[in-house]
Amino acid sequence: MRSVEEFRTGIRNWLREQLGGPFARLKGRGGPGREHEAFAARLAWERHMAAHGWTCVGWPEEYGGRGASVEEQIAFHEEYALADAPARVNHIGEHLLGPTLIAHGTDAQKARFLPPIVAVEELWCQGYSEPDAGSDLANVRTRAHLSDGRWVLNGQKVWTSLAHESHWCFVVARTRPGSRRHAGLSYLLVPMDQPGVRVRPIVQLTGTSEFNEVFFDDARTDAAHVVGEAGHGWRIAMATLGFERGVSTLGQQVGFRREFEGLVEVARRNGALAEPGVRDALVRAWTGLEAMRTHFRRGDVEPSVAKLYWAGWHRDLGELAMRIRGAASLTAESAPYELDDWQRLFLFSRADTIYAGSDEIQRNIVAERVLGLPKEVRA
Incomplete structure (x- = not known):
């Protein structure tokens, strides 16, 4: 062994x-x-x-x-x-869809979809969020119905990472007419290269377009491409979110450490390290990073608590980077909008507290499922 x-x-x-x-x-x-x-x-x-x-x-x-x-x-x-x-x-296919299919897919789905993920021959994107259903995933309005042995989809998804590079999308859609909230949803596997799918990039603060809007207009997929039981896709969707916050996030902490050490070096070079307030902020960042590493390696952190912790820490590091760099942080590297690594960190880390479930949703989950507090009243 x-x-x-x-x-x-x-x-x-x-x-x-x-x-x-x-x-x-x-x-x-x-x-x-x-x-x-x-x-x-x-x-x-x-x-x-x-x-x-x-x-x-x-x-x-x-x-x-x-x-x-x-x-x-x-x-x-x-x-x-x-x-x-x-x-x-291939992160979405390898770490999100693949484990979901291994746990909940049929033998035919595993045989069809897992080998191309391993070989990186088919890339995947995640069709969850919508304009009126971001962190509140149960409010999705994209709908699908069966017709001649195929699912027919209509609706819109948003913030779909790398949709413009993807071959397939796993989509949460409402397949039971008249259903509300978690009931009546299905988890469908939909090919992107077809006339009924249109991808429109969203230009972000960084000037790039990782995120996209995806429009389904009578898009189709085989009836067999539903994971789990039709109308009971909420359980599958939640399983995928659990994998999204899994072991691969431990690797990102190494990246966090490299960012932190690089920022200390910047502060040393430009003299900001001599400022007591900056030194205190860097010590707090280091302490938070060490606590994150210790708890996450022990595996004793509830996923929603972990998401709140690392997202907030990383956002704060981006803000500290701007403070340490001072006026230089306000000027682009070159025209028209070429950013340096610290500016990208500051701008993109704002999204950390939103994607994979916003901070507000994570706090609700912790309150209701971990602390046992009364559930939020919904209209």
Whole structure:
């Protein structure tokens, strides 16, 4: 039986060798606010990873993974971040849909959809939020009905990450006419390349367009492409959200640490470190990072508490970066709107407290499900 350290050494050595060769130029590319960077090359990199068995490492071996333990998965994500490897393009398929299908999909769905995710041949996006149903997912209005053995969808989704690069979308839609809230929803797998699907990019504060609006106008998918029982998709949707806040977030903490250490160096160079208020703020940030690492590695943090914690910490780091850089933080690198890493951090980290469930929704979940307080009154 291999040890965690053997696993860690294996991925560390492989990354060092591969990122020192033809893929060296991809180090540090991509990431929040920079999703457009070298996308085709990063896709080729991830397919290279797949060819060497380094995608979906936490999946069971029978589905193409390595069957890695939680500790090994943590080691993988930490080493990937420490190697400054490029941002992944297949996160939604590998970490959200794949585990959902393994847990709740039919044998036919697993056989059809899991291998292309492992091979990074099909990319996925998430069709949850709508203009009137953001964090309140139960209020979705996108609807679907069966016609001649196919689901026919009509509606709109918004804030759909990387929809413009995706081949498929998993969509929460209302399939039971007259149903309300959690009842009557279904979890459908919908192909993006068809006449009934239109994608419109949303320009963000960073000037890039990771997010999109997606319009369904009589879009179609096979009747068999419903995960779980039709009309009971809420349970499946919640399972996906649980995977979204899973072990891969531990890797992002390595990125957080690198950002923090880089900011300390900026403060040292420009003299801001000599200011007592700045030193105190950096000490608080360091303490928060250490607490985050300790609790998350122990696995004793409820997912909604974890989301509140890291999102708030990262947003505060972005604000501290602007404070430390002073007037320089207000000027773009070059025309028309080229931002530096600290400006992108500040702007994009505002979204951290919104996506995957806003802070307000997370607090409701903690109050109702963890503390047992009365549920919020709904009209």
